[in-house]
Amino acid sequence: MFKFLYFSLLLLGGINVLFSQTIRIDKNLQGRKQIESIILQEKSFGKDTVRLKSYLAPLLKSSDKKLHVVYYNLLATGISKAWDRVNISSDRYYKLSIETAKALHHPGLEIWALVNYGFYLYNYTKIAAALPVYMDADAKINKTDPSQMIFPSLCYKNLGFFFGTIGDRAEAVTYLKKAEQFAGSGYGDLAAIQDNIAFYLIGNSQFAEAEKYLSEAAHNALKIKDNERYAKILGNYGNLSFKKKNYSAAIDYYLKDIQYSRLAKAEKNTMFAQIQLSRALIMNNDIPQARSNLAEAAKYARSKAYYMSFEKDIQELNLQIALKENNVPQELAARRRLSQLDDSLAHLDSQSNLDQSNLLAQKERYTSKLSLANAKYENEQLKTTAFIIIAAILLILIMLIIFINKKQQKNRKIQYEKNVLKLQLDKLSSEQKLSDTHFTLEAMNTYLSEKNLQIERLNKEITRVHKQSDYSALEKQQQKLQRLLDSHLMTDxxxxxxxxxxxxxxxxxxxxxxxxxxxxxxxxxxxxxxxxxxxxxxxxxxxxxxxxxxxxxxxxxxxxxxxxxxxxxxxxx
Incomplete structure (x- = not known):
């Protein structure tokens, strides 16, 4: 009886310790190091948000407002994991975290809060909503010293992932290479960063550099026994082989990807690898095996509403198989399901929305760069004025000539960029009007008429630019007008x-x-x-x-x- 009471007391004590456990604030650390040590203590409590709040409570009780930023952010993340979707509570706490950091005038903490909020929206495929959040982070991160940032590797990495998602692969690689430099601190996952750099390089057909990064990523993933990451690396080797049209090699890599994904119990990556494998099998004319893999991938794709875009990929491949086999019933079934998915995805982030997001991102970044250039210009004006006061007349004349020349070059560049942007927006407007209609013959006729007018204006603008040597040099260097003209061609x-x-x-x-x-x-x-x-x-x-x-x-x-x-x-x- 005594032993029973003794062990009961021990058990109750253990439960009490477990439920009273809270996050630890190390008073021996200061500033960024203290904040990072707290974030590294982040834990998952499943759907138990009461325990989550109890665990994080010391941060809110602290007199240090910077820890309040961390509290709201970690709480928002924990609630999103509990609900497994975008929700009002997470949105509110993420925004409160950002507002608090902004009020403290702590750009490093604000960037971290913005990136986490953006990643939450991005993770649940709310790309359009994530865009302004990431653009805000993008504007601030370029003016902030990495030594002032919280987990710079994580911030650069997530920005890289986002820009890759909206189609800006060059910017994605730039950010991921910055993340690679800081991968030794905090959340820096070197293998993941190198793997994703390779992924975007493959998309840009930079195969040799991509292989170099894949080799380094594989080495680092195996070193830490990260089976899920190694599976993704194998998948990228498959993508590389597929793009080189070596379908047999691609199939072998995708099969290994699936093997390691299952070993890591990574269901989402298993599904993605099965879709990629099926695409390669179809190209290799192994239809039965492709159909089998697609059926298995479809089960997981239908398990979560925000995986609808993956099911669309699956149904497009099913349609491809049906057309190859001249299987009318299967073709009709695939087309019917694709129509349903298109209706559902119209309210989410379809590929057309991603393309619009990419254009909007470029526009906002151009505006930001223009504002930065204007601020820099005003600063140079002040310096020039001070220099004129103490300089000789001859030097004043020389500086004035240089200044005027630079100003003219800058104005020409600004005018060139404005002209390109206006033509881009005209094109987007026509495409948006067509997208908003039901693709009737009348709508297409109107669209083609507008497109011909735009092509005519573009040709006139290109002719005008080539007649002016300064503008011609800009177009020769950047070729934005020519690329825009090429984009007007009727696509398949x-x-x-x-x-x-x-x-x-x-x-x-x-x-x-x-x-x-x-x-x-x-x-x-x-x-x-x-x-x-x-x-x-x-x-x-x-x-x-x-x-x-x-x-x-x-x-x-x-x-x-x-x-x-x-x-x-x-x-x-």
Whole structure:
């Protein structure tokens, strides 16, 4: 009886210690080191937010307001993990953390708070909402000494991940390379950083440098026995092989990726690897195995609402298989599900939204850089004035000439950038109007008319720029106008949308055309349909990126192919 009471008291004491356990504030540490030591004590309490608040309570009771920033941020993170989704409470505490850091005029702490809030939104695929948060962090981090930052590696890394997600791979690599420099402190995960640098380098077709980073990442992941990270590295080796069109090697890497992901119980990465594997298997004509992997990946993709974009990838591959096998029922099922997913994803961050986010990010960053340039210019003005007072007349004249020359160069650059931005926004506006409609033939006709006007304006602007040596040098160096002109060409995606709209509104004509002339190529059909809209040779040439002479030759080949019925077809058109 005595022993039973003794052990009961011990058990109760242990439970009391467990539930009364709180985060420790090391008084021997000061400033950044103290804050980082506290953050490293972060724990997960599952869905028990009461224990979470109790654990973090000493931070809120502290008279040091900087620890209040940490309290609100860690509490917001813990609640988001408990709910496993974006929620009002987490949003409120993250914002309170940022506002408190801002009021303290502590940029390092504010950047850390912003990055964590941005990552929370990014993690739950709220990319559009994360954009202004990350842009705020981006503006502040470039003006802050890393020695003043909280976990600089983590901050740089998360910014790199975000910019990669919205399509700015060059900026992603820049930030991740900065993160690599500080990977030895705090949360610095060297293998993860190097792996992601390689991922974005692969996207930019910088294969040799990507392989170097993958090799270093694999070495570091194996050194710390991080199976999940090693699995992701193997997946990137697969991506590298896939991009080189070595599908057999890609399949081997993806299979190893799945093996290590399962070993690490990383379900999300297993699903992602199965999708990548299926894509390679389809290219290698191993359809049964691809179908099996897609079915398994779909189970996990449907388990969480914010994985809808992964299910869309799966259904697109299922559609690809159905078309390859000419399996009409499977094709219809895949198209039906894709339509449902498109409707659902319209309210989330679809690829089109990511593209818009990327453009908006570039615009905001340009505005920020312009403001910085203006501030720098004003500072230089003051220095120049002070120098003029103590300088000789000759030196004053020299400095004045240099100043005027620089100012003219700067103004030319600003004007050039403004012209490019205006043309970019015109293009985005047309694409947005098309996206907001239901891709009717009328909408496409309006879109193509606007696009032709924009192409004409672009060509005039390029001609004007080339006639002025200073602007010509800018365009030769940056080629922004030429790249924008190239982006106006009709893409395969836009052509398919346009073709579907045409088939929907002109089914009899289209079906009769295909039935009577089965030998027509996709290029022939494209010319016929564009002529249907009344586009002239020059307009068709601008849209397709070819010369008017090439359009004429295409029409001549059409006449030869169709023969005597050529005029009848265009009479019907």
């Amino acid at each position: 995606e836009n052509w398919l949308r346009f073709k579907r709209a045409f088939q929907k509104e002109q089914p009899d004509f289209y079906n009769q055309l295909i039935h009577n002339f089965p030998d027509l190529t996709e290029s022939n059909i494209r010319i016929i349909i564009l002529l249907k809209l009344g586009l002239i040779n020059q307009e068709i040439a601008s849209l397709l990126g070819i010369t008017p002479e090439a359009v004429k030759k295409s029409k001549q080949r059409l006449r030869k192919k169709i023969g005597s019925e050529y005029d009848a077809i265009f009479y019907e058109i």
